[in-house]
Amino acid sequence: MWATKLLNLDIKTAQEKRAMDLHELDEIRLEAYDNSRIYKERTKAFHDKKIRHKDLKAGDEVLLFNSKLRIFPGKLKSRWSESFEIKEVLPYGAVTLLGKDKNEFTVNGQRVKKYMANESTEVESSLCLDDPAPV
Structure with a gap:
């Protein structure tokens, strides 16, 4: 003051x-x-x-990402391991997988991607041989 x-x-x-x-x-x-x-x-x-959403359902074939090959994967070695079958899709992105010998384990859904070997891709190609090429 x-x-x-x-x-x-x-x-x-x-x-x-x-x-x-x-x-x-x-x-x-x-x-x-x-x-x-x-x-x-x-x-x-x-x-x-x-973000790409994965539509995973029980019975789908998927590949599992092998994160242990991070340092030295080798020249031609893929980080995606053999195909597994999805037994169940759990909430919050977890997935239960079945191996070839029927053992099951649960992994994060971000570590799997769909196995597309069974998908048939029909590509039709047509050759037009109307005019022969000059020699």
Whole structure:
């Protein structure tokens, strides 16, 4: 109090300025929250657009990713191991697999991908031999 009297300042205007500064600071904080929310929504939409959903069902044949070959996989060695059959799809992405010798184990659904060897891809190609090529 004595400092304001010494400096010949008006307490009323100092209080009003302080209140205005606090309100302005509150508005800046709320604007920062809005900008952060908008940024998070856009980033989530961008990442969700890149997600490929796997439609795994019981009875499907899948390949299992072998993560132990990370350091030295070898020149021609694939990281995807032999085919397994899906016994059951558990909630939250877990999958129970059946091996060739009928032993079962549960793995994360991100470690498997569909085995497409049984899918038939018919590609028809036709050759047109109407005009013989000049010799």
